[in-house]
Amino acid sequence: MASALFEHIAALHAPRAWGRILDAGAGVNSVRWMAGLPGESLTAVTGSPSMARTVERAAGGRLKPEDRLITGNWSDPELLKGERFDTVIADYLIGAMDAFSPYAQDLIFDRLKAHARGRLYITGLEPYVLDRPSTPAGTMVCEIGRLRDACLLLAGERPYREFPAEWVVRHLERGGWRVIDVKRFPIRYRAKFVDGQLDMCAARAARLTDPALRAALEARIATLRGAGHAMAEADGGLRHGADYVIAAEPA
Numbered sequence: 077m078a079s080a081l082f083e084h085i086a087a088l089h090a091p092r093a094w095g096r097i098l099d100a101g102a103g104v105n106s107v108r109w110m111a112g113l114p115g116e117s118l119t120a121v122t123g124s125p126s127m128a129r130t131v132e133r134a135a136g137g138r139l140k141p142e143d144r145l146i147t148g149n150w151s152d153p154e155l156l157k158g159e160r161f162d163t164v165i166a167d168y169l170i171g172a173m174d175a176f177s178p179y180a181q182d183l184i185f186d187r188l189k190a191h192a193r194g195r196l197y198i199t200g201l202e203p204y205v206l207d208r209p210s211t212p213a214g215t216m217v218c219e220i221g222r223l224r225d226a227c228l229l230l231a232g233e234r235p236y237r238e239f240p241a242e243w244v245v246r247h248l249e250r251g252g253w254r255v256i257d258v259k260r261f262p263i264r265y266r267a268k269f270v271d272g273q274l275d276m277c278a279a280r281a282a283r284l285t286d287p288a289l290r291a292a293l294e295a296r297i298a299t300l301r302g303a304g305h306a307m308a309e310a311d312g313g314l315r316h317g318a319d320y321v322i323a324a325e326p327a
């Protein structure tokens with residue numbers, strides 16, 4: 077899915093120059109893609125030292141001498157103070173913010189405006205964990221998401237908190253951005269998603285000290301893994317929800 081979203085951003089951006097690029101929520105996918113763009117330089121920010129190490133390992137070889145991978149937090153007023161970028165891309169940043177600067181998601185629009193000379197592109201995932209879907213595939217995706225969040229919470233971690241495109245557009249407009257384009261990309265989750273999410277559950281369940289609770293969660297993980305695989309295989313993936321790309325400019 078990442079490449080479809082990035083291709084869409086590239087199509088929206090043409091024929092503008094990329095100039096100085098800011099990856100405001102760095103990860104392996106975004107850094108790999110942005111490092112290959114014909115811009116002047118890439119500055120990639122992550123809030124997580126372990127993510128910085130992962131990106132360095134997976135994509136460090138693609139970075140040019142003028143590129144930077146910075147570990148910092150958008151709640152720190154000193155981070156990139158006074159620096160301006162021609163293109164700012166926030167790739168799944170907002171949904172991850174709860175773990176790094178909880179309840180500050182609304183402040184990111186002003187913060188990025190201070191750094192943006194030109195276009196801002198935001199990608200995100202429409203929230204789905206609290207949905208009541210009408211399809212078996214949707215129900216399966218929600219059940220997996222709920223179990224994942226329950227395991228994270230029981231292990232003392234903060235789950236992602238995704239925000240809908242509508243919420244992002246409202247905050248952009250209130251914050252003096254002009255929204256140019258909003259596009260949703262329907263998702264088809266594969267067996268890899270089922271395993272990735274349930275492996276995350278299993279790692280958290282293994283840390284719990286209450287053996288009855290751990291056993292109950294492990295049983296639920298096994299049930300959803302079997303049923304999720306069977307359904308994804310039979311239907312060519314679990315079709316539910318959407319990612320989105322929003323393009324905006326300072327008004």
Ligand SMILES: C[S@@+](CC[C@H](N)C(=O)[O-])C[C@H]1O[C@@H](n2cnc3c(N)ncnc32)[C@H](O)[C@@H]1O
Nearest residue numbers: 101103105106122123124149150167172173176
């Ligand atoms: C889900 S990951 C982004 C995924 C990524 N773009 C990719 O390539 O797959 C979210 C990123 O945003 C960063 N992040 C979230 N909140 C942050 C904050 N308050 N300050 C700085 N970085 C933050 C995380 O540390 C992480 O690097």
